[in-house]
Amino acid sequence: MRTRTLAASVAAAGALALAPGFALARLLHRAGFDPAADRLPAPFSVRITAIAPGRVTLRRGTEGLPGAHLEPGHYLLEAARGLARLGPVRETNGVVAIRDFEPLSGDIRPGDFARLDPFAFPGDPREAHGIAFEEVAIPAPLGEFPAWYIPGSRDTGAVMVHAKGANRRETLRLLPLLVEAGFPALAITYRNDDGCPPSPHGRYSYGRDEYEELEAAARWALDRGARRLLLVGYSMGGAIALSFIERSDLAHRAAAFILDAPMLDFASCVAHGARQRRIPLRYLAVSNRIAARRYGFRWDDFDHRRTALDLQAPVLLFHGDADPVIPVELSDALAAARPDIVRYVRTPGAGHIRSWNVDPEGYADAVRDFLRTLD
Incomplete structure (x- = not known):
């Protein structure tokens, strides 16, 4: 009885130790290998609060990463009803940002939700x-x-x-x-x-x-x-x-x-992502092996x-x-x-x-x- 209990305890401890590895391997597959994850449309991550000639005021929307409206540079601003060219941030207090703005098509209005498209140009x-x-x-x-x-x-x-x-x-x-x-x-x-x-x-x-x-x-x-x-x-x-x-x-x-x-x-990119998410890199030694075995690849291939x-x-x-x-x-x-x-x-x-x-x-x-x- 004692031997069986000890064996069960060891097995449970081993499974517990491996659990983060399996979870990270699944996360890696979804984020790094699954094309379906990339086909989901980007969220409308900013809200348009005001429009003036040549200027638009943006703030964080209800979806997406915080700070998207503060991203530096030039973008295509895509809202449900129209497109516009979006230029650099001219003024900000960290909550709202005033940026250069040039309507392209449709009808963009204050109150609309939108997203910043880094490809910057529409169509073909x-x-x-x-x-x-x-x-x-x-x-x-x-x-x-x-x-x-x-x-x-x-x-x-x-x-x-x-x-x-x-x-x-x-x-x-x-x-x-x-x-x-x-x-x-x-x-x-x-x-x-x-x-x-x-x-x-x-x-x-x-x-x-x-x-x-x-x-x-x-x-x-x-x-x-x-x-x-x-x-x-x-x-x-x-x-x-x-x-x-x-x-x-x-x-x-x-x-x-x-x-x-x-x-x-690719392995360096996975470690880079783990550091940003504050995931201990020691877990990757397990999860990377699990992912390679489960999904049939060699890290050297990447x-x-x-x-x-x-x-x-x-x-x-x-x-x-x-x-x-x-x-x-x-x-x-x-x-x-x-x-x-x-x-x-x-x-x-x-x-x-x-x-x-x-x-x-x-x-x-x-x-x-x-x-x-x-x-």
């Missing part, structure tokens, strides 16, 4: 910038994937890869600069995007598998006259670009990179730091020092290790993929200077 290249484009379908192993294509005069084609849970609109901040410089541009989609073929296992794989869609897009661009490739990657899109370099037979065609807050190592360090083509690298998703230290380390190829723009006060939003003029200047080196 034509609606956002008056840029003519073609809607094309890229054939890939899992099926056809839609893309925007804008022809250009250069023989280097730009292929643009958005972040996890985002869409092609993310590229609209950079796209006019590529078109201005004459680069053919292809803004692609990939597995698990809304309306696209899903991955067989239904989860993100941080470039390990998604590189196939980039490879298919690269082949499509090369078949239409491009001789070299400029790969543009946002967050997980950067991981996809690096996985392409690791795995694709077309990797030698990559002549340059523009990477914005690239996801160089570590692209070695590939980034071994690049032989020029890189323009952006990262905000207030990034809550991907630790800026990953980009710091890459820039410090490879100053021979990396031009690094470390943006003060910018959150995740917000370097353009915080400083669009500085962003544009850096991109133009970099593109001139590719002549």
Whole structure:
């Protein structure tokens, strides 16, 4: 009887010790691997309290993270009945913020709830910038994937890869600069995007598998006259670009990179998130093993730091020092290790993929200077 009681006590203690690991593994799956979580619409996190010519007053709404109305930079303000351009904070007392404001469409009124869209421009290249484009379908192993294509005069084609849970609109901040410089541009989609073929296992794989869609897009661009490739990657899109370099037979065609807050190592991002949530990092030693076993991956598959360090083509690298998703230290380390190829723009006060939003003029200047080196 005593032996059975002791064994039961040990088993219960073991289960109790593992409980945080299982809970964190489930949280990791929902936040990091499940595309369905990214398809939920962003909450209307701010409330419009007053509108005056060229100005809008915002305060915290009833949903979403506090302080969204104080986010620095330029955004698209999306309300239920209209859209507007939202500029920097001009005045604030920490409770309300007065910001630059330019109505675009619809009827936005005081009392409406709204959200800040970091992609900053609505619709597609034509609606956002008056840029003519073609809607094309890229054939890939899992099926056809839609893309925007804008022809250009250069023989280097730009292929643009958005972040996890985002869409092609993310590229609209950079796209006019590529078109201005004459680069053919292809803004692609990939597995698990809304309306696209899903991955067989239904989860993100941080470039390990998604590189196939980039490879298919690269082949499509090369078949239409491009001789070299400029790969543009946002967050997980950067991981996809690096996985392409690791795995694709077309990797030698990559002549340059523009990477914005690239996801160089997913395990570091998980630890970064745990620190912000005040979760003891010792729990990750258990939860990361449980997640890898339960969801069938290796953490090494999501570590692209070695590939980034071994690049032989020029890189323009952006990262905000207030990034809550991907630790800026990953980009710091890459820039410090490879100053021979990396031009690094470390943006003060910018959150995740917000370097353009915080400083669009500085962003544009850096991109133009970099593109001139590719002549």
